[in-house]
Amino acid sequence: MAPLATTTDLESRLGRDLTADETARADALLADASALVRGYTGQDFTQVVGDEVVLRPVGTTVRLPQRPVTDVTSVVAVGGSDTIPDITLPVGSWTWDGIDKVDVWPPSTDWLLNLPETWSDGWGAVNTYRVTYSHGYAEVPDDVVAVVCAMVLRTLLAPSMVAGMVSERIGAYNYQVQQGSGSSGASVGITQADRDVLKRYRRKATTIQTRAL
Structure with missing residues (x-):
């Protein structure tokens, strides 16, 4: 299933083109973020x-x-x-x-x-x-695109592949970990703020789905 946002969506939020290193990771991160959003909401969004x-x-x-x-x-x-x-x-x-x-x-x-x-x-x-x-949807809702992009950019722009790291200094090596922020290292994560945006898409009630014969 196609990701819920594109590299063009990421670039429009960054205000610049992705670097070669960012481009190499972007597709996989967009796919991961989209899977998390679909898993949380239970919705495909795409037609x-x-x-x-x-x-x-x-x-x-x-x-x-x-x-x-x-x-x-x-x-x-x-x-x-x-x-x-x-x-x-x-x-x-x-x-x-x-x-x-x-x-x-x-x-x-x-x-x-x-x-x-x-x-x-x-x-x-x-x-x-x-x-x-x-x-x-003929087009993925704007707020869903925004959440997917935010999830990816938190990871893509992290100064390190270490989960939660928000700063790093090379001379007399130092680093800082932000607690409870949902910042990611190598993988994307969904935060409470993301869930708050997406909660209107979650189903509150449904009938039981069975395995197709």
């Missing part, structure tokens, strides 16, 4: 078309894990056996609220009459749905 996810509903509702949801194209009831095979739910048997919620029970169950008898008899045993949907 994905036709993503498939298998979820268990809460009652009759499935909440899609990635935001913003831009389209829902199909909902498949996962039967999980030869007796109750998977079946794509027909139009009208599910609704998307335009945000992130799919209701899988229709107002009327007359459409069940068109299904094989063994499947309709086993309807109550079906408790997972495979949803195909599209999600993500």
Whole structure:
């Protein structure tokens, strides 16, 4: 998955081009910072078309894990056996609220009459749905780009590869470690300030995601 910021974003914040040494490390650090942000928020941010996810509903509702949801194209009831095979739910048997919620029970169950008898008899045993949907931003939100760049620049501009070091003197060698700052040496780190910016993207509730079959 592509990083959430680019070397151009870093350079625009530095006001100069990256040096050769900085360029050599920048791509890996951007990838690491992006992975930490995605891990903390649970969001991809970049656009994905036709993503498939298998979820268990809460009652009759499935909440899609990635935001913003831009389209829902199909909902498949996962039967999980030869007796109750998977079946794509027909139009009208599910609704998307335009945000992130799919209701899988229709107002009327007359459409069940068109299904094989063994499947309709086993309807109550079906408790997972495979949803195909599209999600993500056309452009990564500015505050997310800013956090990723800040995480990378704290590491890229550190005077030493020693974690937490904020100053270094060569003559009569001396160094200073900043406590609790989140400064990094060789690797990026996410600070509480970063989390404060990102917390609005975290999901507060979702349905259980299962392994795709």
